[in-house]
Amino acid sequence: MIEVQGLTKRYGTRTVVDSLDFTVGAGAVTGFLGPNGAGKSTTMRMILGLDTPTRGRATVRGRAYARHTAPLTEAGALLEARSLHPGRSAYHHLMALAHTHGIPSSRVRHVLDLAGLTEVAHRRVKGFSLGMGQRLGIAGALLGDPGTLILDEPVNGLDPEGVLWIRNLLRSLAAEGRTVLVSSHLMSEMALTADHLVVIGRGRLLADTTMAEFVRSSGADSVRVVTPEADRLAGLLAIPGVRVASTARGALDVHGVESEHIGRTAAAHGIALHELTPRTASLEQAFMDLTHGSVEYRTASPEGAAA
Template sequence: MIELRDLTKRYGPKTAVDGLSFTVRPGTVTGFLGPNGAGKSTTMRMVLGLDAPTRGDVRIEGKYYTELKEPLHSIGALLEAKGVHGGRSAYNHLLCLAQSNGIPERRVGEVLEMVGLEGVARKRPKGFSLGMGQRLGIAGALLGDPRILMFDEPVNGLDPEGIHWIRTLMQRLAREGRTVFVSSHLMSEMAQTAEHLVVIGQGKLLADTSMAQFIAENSRTHVRVRTPEPERMRDVLTAEGLRPATGADGALEVDGAEAPRIGELAAAHRLVLHELSTQRASLEEAFMRLTAQSVEYHGHAPGDGDMPAPGQPPGPAGGPAPGTGTGPGEATGPAQGPPGGGQPPPAWGQDWRRRGGGR
């Protein structure tokens, strides 16, 4: 079990983690979600004593990480797949970890076989792909057969077989009664792996709940109804106190009633149904809705309101482009050419290309 109490971390004026309190319990896979910059990696580093909290504390089975005599027996972690000595072989990298924690050498071969790296055990990891590096990091986490496992983005770089393998592994470890704490940006994968979620945004706790409850509380669930007599169906639903909406394709969308009840109403009024289905949001949709105000870095696709239209000069949405505004030192009206008329200066890069730099 991992327990966080009022955990806070500041870097100068920036608060990376802000008063987090939650418990990661054994017997379940707990997903750790949040936008980029939310404080997930910083939180995990504080669990392992790599960063010192500004305030609050975090304990592993009731102890601080620094109090664990042989920590790999209590908690195994993957935070950075490439955090290995590139000059040592994969086998010797794990052997060093094992010897520092009183783990017998035979365990090195066992975990290498478990993660599928026995064939490259004597090779140096500096030549490994990202996926192979992830597998080596997972082997290190499993080395002490710990009661707690913590993974930061463990599926990065893995192929579909590898993703299925790590998902199955985490679920099996949880069924054995271990504590499994995993962060990921892959919502579809998290939806298949985790049973419980902890969600943070801008360092603050936003949710600590089951997967099913999180989706139910942060999304809209409705029943979709298609019938050749939509107006009659609408009248029947309205008479029951429901307020059906019309979807883009003409189907009715009904909130506040379960599909079996709507089917019974249709049958009672001899209405033919072509579709009767419950529409539930995905984890990604629920996550996006909850964290919309906590995203620190926003990207924009062409056509967004604050992006210039094709052929238009860049500038703030609804405002003047650079060189055409009314700020200090700027000209008003259309963009001005060079003094005395003539041709405007070449676009950025054109002069460099003329001199042969673009070859």
């Protein structure tokens, strides 16, 4: 597992990561989320020993990453996919990494095939597209057959087939009992991939919970109701903890009560319902609600931009 304890990073007077505590367990895909500038990349760099914490510690399988005798076999990482020598081929880039750990060339060929790069294995990487570079970076992360994967924006630049490939790959690796920590700004993809979430904002921990609990606890679930007696039903549902909004003529958006209660209330008072549809909050909506106070870079509304 990955353990982060009191992890803090300051640059002068600026605190980028502030007393983070969380654990990434094996057998699940953990999504690492946060707005731009939240400290996700810095945290990943400290886990991998690329940045030195101001305070606290981060360990992989009980020890600092740099203290493992064969770190590539403990944790594979993708932080900067284009951190490659442009004159090397994909094959020779991976072979250079393999030589540092005594990894055989057969493993290099295996990960090239796994990443769909066999046909371009001997092309210089300076001619690779962004998506091909991502695939090569993922191949490098898998080279040592590690028990832990740490990936920063792994679907960046991938086509739909590549996105599906990485989603299935991460879930299959977690199913094998490996530890998978992955950051992404694509909420729709995280909703399909992650089992657990660690959310940070301005360097501080905001949530450490399962995907299902995170979305449920956002309180954004609602029920759409369509009835010819919308005003009357809204009055009957107006109790403490319930919020009813009229979204269109004859349509209500009800928060704080389940559809079964609405149906029973309508039936008890002879109110006909034309629609009664539970709506589950999206990960994107729950994330935006939680992090709205932690956004470092705010954009103008389209109306404001036009003005």
